[in-house]
Amino acid sequence: MARIIGLTGQTGAGKTTVSNVLKSRGFDVINCDLVAREVTQPGTPCLLKLTEHFGTKILNDDKSLNRKLLASIVFQDEKELRVLESIIFSYIKAEIQHRINTIYMGNTNGVVLDAPTLFESGADSMCNEIISVIAPKHLRRARIMARDNIDNAAADARIASQHEDEFYTKRSQYVLCNDGVQQELIAKAEQLAEQLLRQR
Numbered sequence: 001m002a003r004i005i006g007l008t009g010q011t012g013a014g015k016t017t018v019s020n021v022l023k024s025r026g027f028d029v030i031n032c033d034l035v036a037r038e039v040t041q042p043g044t045p046c047l048l049k050l051t052e053h054f055g056t057k058i059l060n061d062d063k064s065l066n067r068k069l070l071a072s073i074v075f076q077d078e079k080e081l082r083v084l085e086s087i088i089f090s091y092i093k094a095e096i097q098h099r100i101n102t103i104y105m106g107n108t109n110g111v112v113l114d115a116p117t118l119f120e121s122g123a124d125s126m127c128n129e130i131i132s133v134i135a136p137k138h139l140r141r142a143r144i145m146a147r148d149n150i151d152n153a154a155a156d157a158r159i160a161s162q163h164e165d166e167f168y169t170k171r172s173q174y175v176l177c178n179d180g181v182q183q184e185l186i187a188k189a190e191q192l193a194e195q196l197l198r199q200r
Contacts, residue, residue, distance in 0.1 A: 002100055003110035004126050005196065008118035009133030010162050012140030012147070012155075014178035014185050018133055019114045021189035025197065028104045030096055032115035032123070039091040040065045046091040053083055075157045089121040096123065108200060119171060131192065132168035133185075135178040 005027070009015045023029045039046045042063040050070075051059060058070045074081040096113060104111045110128075118124050135143075137159060144155040169175050174192055178185045 002105050002107055003200070004100065004128050005110050005112045006118045006124050006127035006130040007112050007114045007133070008116060008124075008130065008172075009168060010135065010140055010165075011116065011158050012143040013133040013135040014143075014176075014182070015114065015116065015133045017178075017182060017185050018131065018176060018189040018192075019112065021186055022112050022193055022196075025190075025193040026107075026109045027112045027193075027196075028107045028110075029112045029114050030099055030104070032092060032096065032113060032117075032121075035092050035095050036088060039088065039095055044091075046088060049087050050084070053087065054080075072154075075154075075161050078161065081161060085117065085120055089117070089123075092121060093123055093126075096126070100126075109197060110200075119167075124171070129174070130172045131174040131176065132172040133176045133178055134165045134168055139179065 005022075007015060007019055007022070019029055019031070040050065041047065047065060050065070054070065054073065058066050058073070060066050070084070074084050100111060113123055113127065115121065115123055118127075118130070124130060140159060141152065141155045144150065144158060145152065148155075176185065176188050176192065
């Protein structure tokens with residue numbers, strides 16, 4: 001059975017940087033955002049359920065999911081966000097389990113679930129240990145605006161839809177605080193990778 005390590009955190013906190021470091025150190029990484037894209041491809045049961053609830057307005061002309069439009073709906077309405085999560089999470093978890101059982105079961109270092117909604121989806125129950133990446137709000141806001149090319153209000157809506165630091169710190173064995181420059185976070189992630197490898 002593969003060792004499963006959950007990696008999560010707030011949007012804009014720097015989770016991708018930590019994920020890249022762990023991958024470079026020999027951990028297999030399952031990017032759950034990419035899994036979410038795969039399970040919502042045109043013609044999939046998951047996308048069909050989404051259109052049943054949100055309507056065909058969330059589709060592009062080629063019948064693919066308009067992620068930007070769907071995000072604008074759910075990040076403004078917590079009830080709609082919960083509906084989205086209730087639909088998509090079961091498909092994501094099933095695909096993750098399939099990959100763990102087939103592709104990654106031989107990795108002795110461990111498999112990292114890179115999942116922004118690790119706790120909300122229930123995927124934390126699949127993990128042996130959990131890493132959370134957190135950062136001050138003002139830094140996250142600036143990073144989100146630059147990364148996604150959105151305005152201050154849209155960035156604040158995304159931040160408001162997520163949990164405060166304490167939610168993550170209470171539920172994680174390891175917490176990395178990204179309150180400086182990227183190189184400092186990389187150094188922290190490298191140190192954690194060493195620790196995890198020693199614990200194999």
